[in-house]
Amino acid sequence: MSQKSDVTQKARDILEEALDREAVDVLAEISREMQQIFNENPEPSRDDVVRIVSDYFTGDGKSEQFVENWIHTAEEHCDSRGLREEDRPKAMLSDLGVFRFMNFLMEKGLTDDQVNIVLRGAVQQANYKGNS
Numbered sequence: 858m859s860q861k862s863d864v865t866q867k868a869r870d871i872l873e874e875a876l877d878r879e880a881v882d883v884l885a886e887i888s889r890e891m892q893q894i895f896n897e898n899p900e901p902s903r904d905d906v907v908r909i910v911s912d913y914f915t916g917d918g919k920s921e922q923f924v925e926n927w928i929h930t931a932e933e934h935c936d937s938r939g940l941r942e943e944d945r946p947k948a949m950l951s952d953l954g955v956f957r958f959m960n961f962l963m964e965k966g967l968t969d970d971q972v973n974i975v976l977r978g979a980v981q982q983a984n985y986k987g988n989s
Contacts, residue, residue: 868978871971880965887961891954901946910953927956 872881898905907928914924931949940948955976962972 864974865978865981868975871967871975875962875967875971876965880961883961884958887954887957891950891957894950894953895947898950901950903946903949906946906949909950913953 872884876884894909898909901909910928910931911921911924914927915921928949931952932945934952935945935948938948958976958979959972962975963969967975
């Protein structure tokens with residue numbers, strides 16, 4: 858248990874050192890937006906995910922080819938995890954959230970190692986809250 862809390866504390870330390878208040882607000886907004894997507898799409902289909910991902914990335918100025926590549930990669934990721942067909946759309950939406958968090962943190966200058974620690978800490982915190 859102490860190793861888990863160590864990762865969570867390291868994640869907090871990294872965020873406090875690397876991000877200003879505005880950046881923390883942006884991360885909170887990403888979290889709210891992703892929660893809203895899940896609330897509006899509690900049982901998303903693959904078509905729903907393609908629409909949501911396409912709308913997000915094209916709205917962010919990405920090309921259709923980028924969107925197609927991202928969806929293909931997300932599907933490969935689902936394959937590698939051995940997910941059942943019915944679980945894949947939710948996993949792909951989760952991947953969108955993780956991608957958004959990672960991309961933002963990297964834009965703020967965090968290293969790959971720092972981003973990894975932050976994401977591990979967030980997952981552990983979410984699991985802790987989900988189990989309490």
